[in-house]
Amino acid sequence: MGRPKSPPDVVIRRLPLYARSLRHLLDEGVCSVSSHDLGERINVTAAQIRKDLSYFGEFGKQGIGYDVVKLLQHIEHILGLNREWPVALVGIGHLGEAIARYEGFRSQGVRIVALFDDDPAKIGREVEGLPIIALAEIAAVVRTTPIALAILAVPAAQAQGVTDQLVAHGVRAILSYAPTVLQVPDGVWVRSIDPVAVLHSLTYYLAREP
Amino acid sequence: MGRPKSPPDVVIRRLPLYARSLRHLLDEGVCSVSSHDLGERINVTAAQIRKDLSYFGEFGKQGIGYDVVKLLQHIEHILGLNREWPVALVGIGHLGEAIARYEGFRSQGVRIVALFDDDPAKIGREVEGLPIIALAEIAAVVRTTPIALAILAVPAAQAQGVTDQLVAHGVRAILSYAPTVLQVPDGVWVRSIDPVAVLHSLTYYLAREP
DNA sequence: TAGATTGTTAATCGATTAACAATC
DNA sequence: TAGATTGTTAATCGATTAACAATC
Numbered sequence: 001m002g003r004p005k006s007p008p009d010v011v012i013r014r015l016p017l018y019a020r021s022l023r024h025l026l027d028e029g030v031c032s033v034s035s036h037d038l039g040e041r042i043n044v045t046a047a048q049i050r051k052d053l054s055y056f057g058e059f060g061k062q063g064i065g066y067d068v069v070k071l072l073q074h075i076e077h078i079l080g081l082n083r084e085w086p087v088a089l090v091g092i093g094h095l096g097e098a099i100a101r102y103e104g105f106r107s108q109g110v111r112i113v114a115l116f117d118d119d120p121a122k123i124g125r126e127v128e129g130l131p132i133i134a135l136a137e138i139a140a141v142v143r144t145t146p147i148a149l150a151i152l153a154v155p156a157a158q159a160q161g162v163t164d165q166l167v168a169h170g171v172r173a174i175l176s177y178a179p180t181v182l183q184v185p186d187g188v189w190v191r192s193i194d195p196v197a198v199l200h201s202l203t204y205y206l207a208r209e210p
Numbered sequence: 211m212g213r214p215k216s217p218p219d220v221v222i223r224r225l226p227l228y229a230r231s232l233r234h235l236l237d238e239g240v241c242s243v244s245s246h247d248l249g250e251r252i253n254v255t256a257a258q259i260r261k262d263l264s265y266f267g268e269f270g271k272q273g274i275g276y277d278v279v280k281l282l283q284h285i286e287h288i289l290g291l292n293r294e295w296p297v298a299l300v301g302i303g304h305l306g307e308a309i310a311r312y313e314g315f316r317s318q319g320v321r322i323v324a325l326f327d328d329d330p331a332k333i334g335r336e337v338e339g340l341p342i343i344a345l346a347e348i349a350a351v352v353r354t355t356p357i358a359l360a361i362l363a364v365p366a367a368q369a370q371g372v373t374d375q376l377v378a379h380g381v382r383a384i385l386s387y388a389p390t391v392l393q394v395p396d397g398v399w400v401r402s403i404d405p406v407a408v409l410h411s412l413t414y415y416l417a418r419e420p
Numbered sequence: 421t422a423g424a425t426t427g428t429t430a431a432t433c434g435a436t437t438a439a440c441a442a443t444c
Numbered sequence: 445t446a447g448a449t450t451g452t453t454a455a456t457c458g459a460t461t462a463a464c465a466a467t468c
Binding site (some may be wrong): 218220221378 | 458459460461462463466467468
């Protein structure tokens with residue numbers, strides 16, 4: 001009978017790329033863009049962009065294209081980027097520190113508000129104005145600032161344990177840099193960034209070339 | 211008439227996860243594993259593992275499963291991880307330095323052999339025993355050590371220019387951390403790590419929850 | 421042997437692309 | 445108006461899953 005399909009995850013993962021590209025267009029002073037031109041910038045077909053957007057509404061004008069400002073606002077709203085999500089960063093080694101300092105993370109919709117690490121040598125140090133605190137203190141932190149989103153930059157061996165603690169304190173989405181597959185209950189979202197696995201898939205093609 | 215299909219990229223991207231899981235099994239002293247048990251560890255169905263492996267040959271025994279050592283060797287060979295691929299790391303900011311120092315990158319099959327950055331303040335400094343050199347020196351470097359694989363940790367604005375230079379000097383696969391879509395000629399492989407885009411897709415689900 | 425598990429084929433599911441009426 | 449481009453439907457393509465004969 002056709003209740004409206006909810007958008008597949010693969011579409012949700014493309015929306016941030018559309019948003020970024022629209023921000024660039026905005027910077028360039030472009031007011032209006034067609035699905036074709038937008039697609040060219042990110043190597044996606046025009047049909048796919050239109051199909052993706054159609055899950056959420058009608059944002060364009062026939063014969064014209066999309067108003068850059070309005071489409072960007074719509075997508076940011078869909079993604080929840082009109083709010084600011086407080087983020088916990090767990091694991092302040094070299095990588096964690098780079099993440100804490102990375103400009104790009106001070107972006108639309110998310111803000112790192114707490115740094116956790118259980119190494120006594122690190123606790124108390126500040127990075128970018130935020131003190132490093134023990135993970136045990138998360139209970140106190142979420143009492144004043146509920147944290148739904150966390151970034152995990154701990155060694156693989158600790159990743160599952162830390163995940164369990166985060167979830168127990170209300171975290172419902174995790175971006176993990178740990179090279180391991182995390183098990184989480186329903187209702188919790190995990191995405192992994194796995195650069196070594198990516199490198200290891202690239203070598204496949206190198207090994208097979210002329 | 212059915213010449214054998216070449217394995218889809220999605221299969222190639224899973225192989226490194228199988229390999230990693232097999233290495234863990236090896237560490238645990240497990241000799242033999244079924245597609246079911248292997249799949250459970252990485253949230254993949256048994257059927258998918260068997261189908262994936264079938265693109266490359268027959269590695270198991272009915273009634274028994276797979277010999278861990280042999281399957282691992284096969285997969286590493288398929289991925290080209292039996293060789294060591296010299297890797298160039300370009301962009302030694304906070305992130306680049308974290309990558310250079312990251313234990314996990316000193317892994318099976320790949321080794322960072324050169325650090326590039328064009329910031330005069332950085333050139334000459336050493337990280338983990340490797341000197342930071344100007345990108346212009348890549349011509350000299352590849353003369354002695356041909357480099358097919360590069361990691362890009364430069365700002366988005368420089369990413370395309372750096373990519374063009376790398377490709378001109380023989381690089382054929384790039385792992386990019388720059389939040390931008392790179393354009394490359396045929397025969398060059400690019401994979402992007404885009405943590406901000408991933409965060410921005412997670413907020414979608416957070417925004418929609420109870 | 422009986423039980424387990426592979427490799428493979430066919431069925432299913434889902435995502436992408438093509439096409440086009442609607443309309444700016 | 446004529447040309448351009450949307451939103452949507454149907455067709456295509458590709459990936460995943462189920463099922464099972466083969467066999468250890």
